[in-house]
Amino acid sequence: MREKRRQSSYTSKGYKKAGSILTDLNPVQREAVQQAYGPLLILAGAGSGKTRVLTYKVAYLVRELRISPRKILAVTFTNKAAQEMKQRIEQLVGTASLNMWIGTFHSICARILRREAGSAGVDPNFVIYDTDDQLTVVKKALEKLKLSREQFSPKMVLSKISWAKNSLISPQGFTQLSGNFFEQNIARIYQEYQKGLAANNALDFDDLLMKTAMLFDSNPSVLEKYQQRFQFILVDEYQDTNHAQYVLVKQLASRHRNLCVVGDDDQSIYGWRGADIRNILDFERDYPEAKVIRLEQNYRSTKRILEAASAVVKNNLGRKGKTLWTQKAKGDKLT
Ligand SMILES: Nc1ncnc2c1ncn2[C@@H]1O[C@H](COP(=O)(O)OP(=O)(O)OP(=O)(O)O)[C@@H](O)[C@H]1O
Ligand SMILES: [Mg+2]
Known part of the structure; x- marks a missing residue:
C-alpha cells in the first residue's frame, strides 16, 4: 500500500510530485495555497491545517510557480514549530528547502545581525x-x-x-x-x-529582535536588500507575534507585499505567551488589499470538543466570526 502511494505521488527520492501538491488539500486550503500574490490572512482554529497550508504554499511557490527558493522566508515562533515546518517543507520540496530561510524570528534575526554586524553596531561573533x-x-x-x-x-x-x-x-x-x-x-x-x-559581547533574545528592527529602521539600504531578497514571506502562529516581531514583518513585507500569515484568533484570547491579538485584528488595516480566508474544517477534534471550544470562545469581543466544523462523528462526552 505504502509502495503504491510512493509510486503515485512521490518521486524516487521520496519527495512529493509537483502535481500532487494540491490534491492533498481541501477546497478552502487549496484556495489559500493558490493565493500566491498579495497579502493573505488565514484564520483558523487548532488542527485545521494552518501549518499544512503554509508548508504546501511554499511547495506550490517553488514547484508550480517556479519561484526561486532564495526568495522565500518562512518564520514561526518556537524552535519546535520551526523544526516541524522545516521538515514538512523538506518533505515537499527536497533540497530546494536549503536555499530558503526557514526559522524562528530569533534565528532569522541573529543571522541578519551577524551578516550586517557593521551597520547594526554589533560584533559578528556575539x-x-x-x-x-x-x-x-x-x-x-x-x-x-x-x-x-x-x-x-x-x-x-x-x-x-x-x-x-x-x-x-x-x-x-x-x-x-x-x-x-x-x-x-x-x-x-x-x-x-x-x-x-x-x-x-552578548545579546539577549529580545535584543535580536529589537536590534534588527532598529537596524532596518535606521539603515534603509540594508532593509531594502532584505526586502528585495524575501519576495514571499510566510508567518505561522501569527497570533503569537509581539510588537517587535510585528514590526519586523511589516518592514520586510512592505515592498513586495506577498505576505501570508496564519493565525489562530481564538488561542490568543487567553493571553498565551503574551500574545497580541491586535496584530491579527490590525492586519486588514495595514494591508487594506488583504484577502482573508477562514479554514473551518478541523482534522483533529471530534464534534463534541468543538462544541465545547465554541462555547468557551463565544463571548470574545475582539474575535472575528468563525465557526468550526468536523466530518468526524461525535466523540465521547467531555467530563
Ligand atoms: N486536507 C487535509 N487532509 C488530510 N489531513 C489534513 C488536512 N489538513 C490537515 N490535515 C491534518 O490535520 C492535522 C493538523 O494539521 P496542521 O498541523 O497543519 O494544523 P494546524 O492548524 O497548524 O494545527 P495547530 O493549531 O496545532 O498548529 C495534521 O495531522 C494534518 O496532516
Ligand atoms: Mg500549526
Whole structure:
C-alpha cells in the first residue's frame, strides 16, 4: 500500500510530485495555497491545517510557480514549530528547502545581525545569553547602582526590560517614559544591563529582535536588500507575534507585499505567551488589499470538543466570526 502511494505521488527520492501538491488539500486550503500574490490572512482554529497550508504554499511557490527558493522566508515562533515546518517543507520540496530561510524570528534575526554586524553596531561573533546569564548581568547592575535585590527583584527587572525591548523601547526611550522614582530606577538598571551585555559581547533574545528592527529602521539600504531578497514571506502562529516581531514583518513585507500569515484568533484570547491579538485584528488595516480566508474544517477534534471550544470562545469581543466544523462523528462526552 505504502509502495503504491510512493509510486503515485512521490518521486524516487521520496519527495512529493509537483502535481500532487494540491490534491492533498481541501477546497478552502487549496484556495489559500493558490493565493500566491498579495497579502493573505488565514484564520483558523487548532488542527485545521494552518501549518499544512503554509508548508504546501511554499511547495506550490517553488514547484508550480517556479519561484526561486532564495526568495522565500518562512518564520514561526518556537524552535519546535520551526523544526516541524522545516521538515514538512523538506518533505515537499527536497533540497530546494536549503536555499530558503526557514526559522524562528530569533534565528532569522541573529543571522541578519551577524551578516550586517557593521551597520547594526554589533560584533559578528556575539554570543546569545540565556536567562541565567541575564540574571547575572542584572545582579551586577544592581550592585553597581547600589539598589537592593529585595526592592528590585532581578526576575521582575528582567521582565520589565524584556517588555521594553519587545515594545522597541530603548534605555533612553524608557528613561523618557518613566514617571516615578521606581520606573526611573528600572530605566537606570536597563541602561546598566545593556552596558553589561556589551562588555561581554552578548545579546539577549529580545535584543535580536529589537536590534534588527532598529537596524532596518535606521539603515534603509540594508532593509531594502532584505526586502528585495524575501519576495514571499510566510508567518505561522501569527497570533503569537509581539510588537517587535510585528514590526519586523511589516518592514520586510512592505515592498513586495506577498505576505501570508496564519493565525489562530481564538488561542490568543487567553493571553498565551503574551500574545497580541491586535496584530491579527490590525492586519486588514495595514494591508487594506488583504484577502482573508477562514479554514473551518478541523482534522483533529471530534464534534463534541468543538462544541465545547465554541462555547468557551463565544463571548470574545475582539474575535472575528468563525465557526468550526468536523466530518468526524461525535466523540465521547467531555467530563
Ligand atoms: N486536507 C487535509 N487532509 C488530510 N489531513 C489534513 C488536512 N489538513 C490537515 N490535515 C491534518 O490535520 C492535522 C493538523 O494539521 P496542521 O498541523 O497543519 O494544523 P494546524 O492548524 O497548524 O494545527 P495547530 O493549531 O496545532 O498548529 C495534521 O495531522 C494534518 O496532516
Ligand atoms: Mg500549526
